[in-house]
Amino acid sequence: MNSLLRLLPYARPYVWHFAGVIVLVLLYNGTSVLQPYLVKIAIDEDITGPHPSVHGLFVIAGLYLGVSLVGLVANYTQVQVLQYAGQSVIRKIRVALFTHIERQSMRFFDTNAVGRLVTNVSSDTETVSQFFTNFFLSMVRDGLSLVLIIAAMYRLDVRIATYSMVLLPILFGISLVFRRRLRERYQATRTRLSNIIAFLAENLAGMRIIQIFHQEQRQARAFGELNDAHRQASVREYRLSVMFNRTFELLGNVAVAAVVWVGGWAVLRHAIPFGTLYAFITYIRQFFQPINSITQQWNTLQSTIVAADRIGKVLAVEPDVRDPEDPVDLTARGPIRGEVAFEHVSFAYIPGRTVLHDVSFRVPAGSFVGFVGATGAGKSSLMSLLTRFYDPQEGQITIDGVDIRRLRLEDLHRVIGLVQQEVHLFTGTVADNIRLFREEISDEAVRAAARAVGADEVIERLPEGYQTRLFAKGANLSMGERQLIAFARIVALNPRVLILDEATANLDSKTEALVQRGLEAVAKNRTTLVIAHRLSTIRHADEIVVLDHGRIVETGTHEALLERGGLYAQLHRKSSVEAVG
Amino acid sequence: MDNPRQLLKRYFLRHRWSYALSILSIVASEIVMVQFPHLLGAFTDALQAGRVNGPALLRYTLWLAAVGIGYVALYGFGQMRNGTLGRKFEYELRRTLFLHWETLSTSYFRQRSVGDLLNHALNDVRSVRDALSGGLNILTNAVFLLASTLVMTFRTVSVRLTLVSMIPIVVVPFLVGWLGPRIRQATRQAQEALSDMADLTEESITAIRLIKATANEAVEQRRFTDRVDAIVRRQMGVFRRSALMQSLIPFMGSLAFVVALTYGGYLTITRQIPLGAFVAFTLYLAMLITPLQEMGFVFNYFQRASASLQRLEVLLTEMPDIHDERDAVALPPVRGEVRIRLNAFTYPDGTRPALHDVDIRVEAGKTLGIVGRTGSGKTTLVNLLPRIFDPPPGTVFIDGHDVRSVTLRSLRQAISYVPQDGFLFSTTIGENIGFSKEGATEAEILEAARLAAFDEVIETFPEGLDTVVGERGVTLSGGQRQRAAIARALLKDAPILILDDSLSAVDMNTEKTIIANLQRARRGRTTIVIAHRLSAVRHADHIVVLDRGTVVEAGTHEELIRRGGLYAEIYRLQETEQGVTA
Ligand SMILES: Nc1ncnc2c1ncn2[C@@H]1O[C@H](COP(=O)(O)OP(=O)(O)OP(=O)(O)O)[C@@H](O)[C@H]1O
Ligand SMILES: Nc1ncnc2c1ncn2[C@@H]1O[C@H](COP(=O)(O)OP(=O)(O)OP(=O)(O)O)[C@@H](O)[C@H]1O
Ligand SMILES: [Mg+2]
Numbered sequence A: 001m002n003s004l005l006r007l008l009p010y011a012r013p014y015v016w017h018f019a020g021v022i023v024l025v026l027l028y029n030g031t032s033v034l035q036p037y038l039v040k041i042a043i044d045e046d047i048t049g050p051h052p053s054v055h056g057l058f059v060i061a062g063l064y065l066g067v068s069l070v071g072l073v074a075n076y077t078q079v080q081v082l083q084y085a086g087q088s089v090i091r092k093i094r095v096a097l098f099t100h101i102e103r104q105s106m107r108f109f110d111t112n113a114v115g116r117l118v119t120n121v122s123s124d125t126e127t128v129s130q131f132f133t134n135f136f137l138s139m140v141r142d143g144l145s146l147v148l149i150i151a152a153m154y155r156l157d158v159r160i161a162t163y164s165m166v167l168l169p170i171l172f173g174i175s176l177v178f179r180r181r182l183r184e185r186y187q188a189t190r191t192r193l194s195n196i197i198a199f200l201a202e203n204l205a206g207m208r209i210i211q212i213f214h215q216e217q218r219q220a221r222a223f224g225e226l227n228d229a230h231r232q233a234s235v236r237e238y239r240l241s242v243m244f245n246r247t248f249e250l251l252g253n254v255a256v257a258a259v260v261w262v263g264g265w266a267v268l269r270h271a272i273p274f275g276t277l278y279a280f281i282t283y284i285r286q287f288f289q290p291i292n293s294i295t296q297q298w299n300t301l302q303s304t305i306v307a308a309d310r311i312g313k314v315l316a317v318e319p320d321v322r323d324p325e326d327p328v329d330l331t332a333r334g335p336i337r338g339e340v341a342f343e344h345v346s347f348a349y350i351p352g353r354t355v356l357h358d359v360s361f362r363v364p365a366g367s368f369v370g371f372v373g374a375t376g377a378g379k380s381s382l383m384s385l386l387t388r389f390y391d392p393q394e395g396q397i398t399i400d401g402v403d404i405r406r407l408r409l410e411d412l413h414r415v416i417g418l419v420q421q422e423v424h425l426f427t428g429t430v431a432d433n434i435r436l437f438r439e440e441i442s443d444e445a446v447r448a449a450a451r452a453v454g455a456d457e458v459i460e461r462l463p464e465g466y467q468t469r470l471f472a473k474g475a476n477l478s479m480g481e482r483q484l485i486a487f488a489r490i491v492a493l494n495p496r497v498l499i500l501d502e503a504t505a506n507l508d509s510k511t512e513a514l515v516q517r518g519l520e521a522v523a524k525n526r527t528t529l530v531i532a533h534r535l536s537t538i539r540h541a542d543e544i545v546v547l548d549h550g551r552i553v554e555t556g557t558h559e560a561l562l563e564r565g566g567l568y569a570q571l572h573r574k575s576s577v578e579a580v581g
Numbered sequence B: 001m002d003n004p005r006q007l008l009k010r011y012f013l014r015h016r017w018s019y020a021l022s023i024l025s026i027v028a029s030e031i032v033m034v035q036f037p038h039l040l041g042a043f044t045d046a047l048q049a050g051r052v053n054g055p056a057l058l059r060y061t062l063w064l065a066a067v068g069i070g071y072v073a074l075y076g077f078g079q080m081r082n083g084t085l086g087r088k089f090e091y092e093l094r095r096t097l098f099l100h101w102e103t104l105s106t107s108y109f110r111q112r113s114v115g116d117l118l119n120h121a122l123n124d125v126r127s128v129r130d131a132l133s134g135g136l137n138i139l140t141n142a143v144f145l146l147a148s149t150l151v152m153t154f155r156t157v158s159v160r161l162t163l164v165s166m167i168p169i170v171v172v173p174f175l176v177g178w179l180g181p182r183i184r185q186a187t188r189q190a191q192e193a194l195s196d197m198a199d200l201t202e203e204s205i206t207a208i209r210l211i212k213a214t215a216n217e218a219v220e221q222r223r224f225t226d227r228v229d230a231i232v233r234r235q236m237g238v239f240r241r242s243a244l245m246q247s248l249i250p251f252m253g254s255l256a257f258v259v260a261l262t263y264g265g266y267l268t269i270t271r272q273i274p275l276g277a278f279v280a281f282t283l284y285l286a287m288l289i290t291p292l293q294e295m296g297f298v299f300n301y302f303q304r305a306s307a308s309l310q311r312l313e314v315l316l317t318e319m320p321d322i323h324d325e326r327d328a329v330a331l332p333p334v335r336g337e338v339r340i341r342l343n344a345f346t347y348p349d350g351t352r353p354a355l356h357d358v359d360i361r362v363e364a365g366k367t368l369g370i371v372g373r374t375g376s377g378k379t380t381l382v383n384l385l386p387r388i389f390d391p392p393p394g395t396v397f398i399d400g401h402d403v404r405s406v407t408l409r410s411l412r413q414a415i416s417y418v419p420q421d422g423f424l425f426s427t428t429i430g431e432n433i434g435f436s437k438e439g440a441t442e443a444e445i446l447e448a449a450r451l452a453a454f455d456e457v458i459e460t461f462p463e464g465l466d467t468v469v470g471e472r473g474v475t476l477s478g479g480q481r482q483r484a485a486i487a488r489a490l491l492k493d494a495p496i497l498i499l500d501d502s503l504s505a506v507d508m509n510t511e512k513t514i515i516a517n518l519q520r521a522r523r524g525r526t527t528i529v530i531a532h533r534l535s536a537v538r539h540a541d542h543i544v545v546l547d548r549g550t551v552v553e554a555g556t557h558e559e560l561i562r563r564g565g566l567y568a569e570i571y572r573l574q575e576t577e578q579g580v581t582a
């Protein structure tokens, strides 16, 4: 419930819409009350009255038509206004949720499956929207009827009306009894559904692996289990909610019988007149109509609460990497030089399993530094710290002498560019992928960037050149071609400090050389940090840092390191094409 | 594959007795419920006439209670059954979808995004289910009420009056026929907008590292907001139409009432019908409004489900383009000779051949190295072997059998493949490696890991093989991920092994270890290695060099160096000091 309340502020801008809905509902209900009244007048005055008049009848019929039209318009407008408000609230929640997710640090994405986050954004919000539409409407409409009926009962006979009110605590009690179990069952269904989604998301993405290893049957079985578990939960939830709704209906019918019994005796003993009993029977029946439709909405409420909880859980996560209170403006201090330094940095993804131990090094502005080391040595982790995907537990990282934690993340990311071995491409044209949908990067700039890294040749070969639409994740390009797009992208952005994390691993050496020359030509004096297993890539670095098990073990130029005869020299020996085993 | 309408029809047929039973019980419940006002009427009449005493009162009370309980029980029974059946259909539909997806080839998945497919499996399936379980109950209810009320009107008042008053109601089917397709269309568009948003969300979150590293959050937000705005617009389009239907149908009831009032009133005034008949008639007409309202509601439900069915139909009628030929036979035990004699191969959506004039032969048990420029067609070439893309018939042979003429299963069983992007599942390391062989023992998994030089890494993890790797293996380093994929392929121990640039992310020491292990473990079995680093193919028995989709050089390492072509040039770049400049 609390989580739902926390979403209420999103509805604030639309209070007037909601107020309008209330007015329209009143209007519509008014017309429904007016209609039988008009018929009554017609019968009393024009048909059976002293002067039956066809003309008067027509007037009434015309009025009736007018009232119905007003009702039609009121109802139609009400739906529009309410749905508009509901959709707008959901729109706001969606945008807020998406923005919030994007602000999270990498730790969040390490542990939250994409499929689940997508359902938070797309389907949980959809469920919550019912709170603002169906539930709200029912509260207004049925609440109104309920109040009117109770008022009518009290006008009729205060004592009997008060007796009838014992129904309220019973109703309330039943709702309470069902509430927890309903919600639990709903939650179970939802959890199992999201298991299905996570499974599907992953297996659809990895379908090729399933097919290559012909594990279709095994995965189908696994899916079958999840699917079945969901079905069972869903049936159980449905049964309970039917039971709940029917219980109320049962109570209503039994209440009528009870009124007949009690009221019947009273009439027999002449305690109340017959008319009062008749009216009460009618009222009790009417009393249960709004109650029944409110209980329908009670189910909706339970599901919206669960959905709101799921959204709330995401919204409650505070990013552990965030902007500082009083950020330093790097550009205000003159042009950025691009000097990077690590000072006694230690870092662990999981507490207790340190990945980097007391790492210190300095990359002078404009230099080219290579990083090598065994796989899993911590090279990529080092770069993740520099881009503040994570914050180190100890030590500090500076750019031009400023601790990167004192910079706004956006500013930091404008200074540092990163190209990784995995390339992410978006559905859209090649040009859009290079400019990353930024409007400020012109087509000309896109072309120039592609030309700089030799990607234009590849792109021109595509059916529609730069306007070719890429498939999801760029599946119609070869791995190396995707890599070239990533390079074009980084040239278009032109950061001061460039990190290449095995970015040329999927390129042949000829293309690699072209790319490196291209990068070089675009920005002189750029600081470049390159991770590579192919040693030829970094042979000419100004300095090479060798990592092993999270520690820096050697630094120096290629020649110096060879001379030293340490890990680098060993790797170099092995890297020779001619080397054996 | 099955079209979902067929599926639905067959489902109905298969469960026709169940559905008959539940609809019957709902109808029965309505018949019981009609007794409720009758009983009450009888009771009040009797009471007014002073014909009620203690036992009679008890009888009336008990009857009322019995009717009330009977109605709830019967209706609840029907409702539960319909709900359960609807959920069963939901289950079957999802299963059909998944099984169908499993038959579709890579070229299909390349064009679809996961977000869109998820939306189908989730929202479309659900809206069909909702119509099946909830919609059916309401429809039965409304039809019954409508029919019984109509019958009563015809019975009580003049047929002429009834017929004339019904004219507006006759419009209802036309209204449904006119608005229905429009609602369906609008709904489909709204669902597509939802799919679009889901797509973008999925894409964005998957690429979050890139987005963060380029400070592109604001741009993504703008793109997301555009999608969400489109949803609002499209949804409002749906509501404009569906609200029209929902309010016009009861309005037709009101119109009927206006006609009844004027015409009936006129008849009464001119004494052509008695007053009582007129009053009764108006009362019955008023009773029509509720079922009409419900019908408007239910028709909307059905339109939405129908739009979803249409979307699912598109999905399910997609034919798998790679499948067993009609007279396919299982591949007999494979020795591992591979022969490729290809004039040209063009991707289904490509404009020019990705490969042409390729003639390669690998003797059983030998190692083939493939090198070549970026985009030269190496991956394309090896994808033809396990038929990830179908080669033209008569071009790719294993042990002399055309791969197109053998069953997919036996073919893929004979081949183990490490794709260029080794995809991992978000389970444990052990399960990922064991994926290629159901029921693999831990010893086998560890042995495969050892061959992939991955065992030492596993030992450094506190949970060992039970370490969970995160989505697509995010919690592993690049080289660790690659080795997990290699271990997975090695566990399968197939006659033919393909490594597509699978050593690109490991360091030189590890590369050497893995190659040495491979040479030992795969002695006498065919291995195909694609690499950019020549050190990884240097030992191969035969090396082919691809450029622009064709083989430009072939031979052993020494022969190729002597030739002084592309291979020699790459060699020079990697080996000599004037290599790559920075
Ligand atoms: N997100 C993460 N969560 C937990 N552990 C991680 C995560 N990312 C990496 N690790 C672990 O940290 C260690 C260092 O990984 P890192 O990616 O920095 O290695 P690397 O030097 O880049 O290796 P490679 O050359 O294979 O890319 C590895 O043992 C890896 O399993
Ligand atoms: N699904 C596809 N549809 C159309 N064209 C494609 C598709 N996949 C790849 N191509 C094109 O086919 C050509 C060969 O691609 P392939 O993936 O075989 O290259 P590759 O030699 O493996 O390159 P790399 O070394 O970069 O991995 C490329 O020009 C690529 O753009
Ligand atoms: Mg790495």
Ligand SMILES: [Mg+2]
Residues within 6 Å of the ligand: A478, A479, A480, B378, B379, B380, B420, B501
């Ligand atoms: Mg490739």
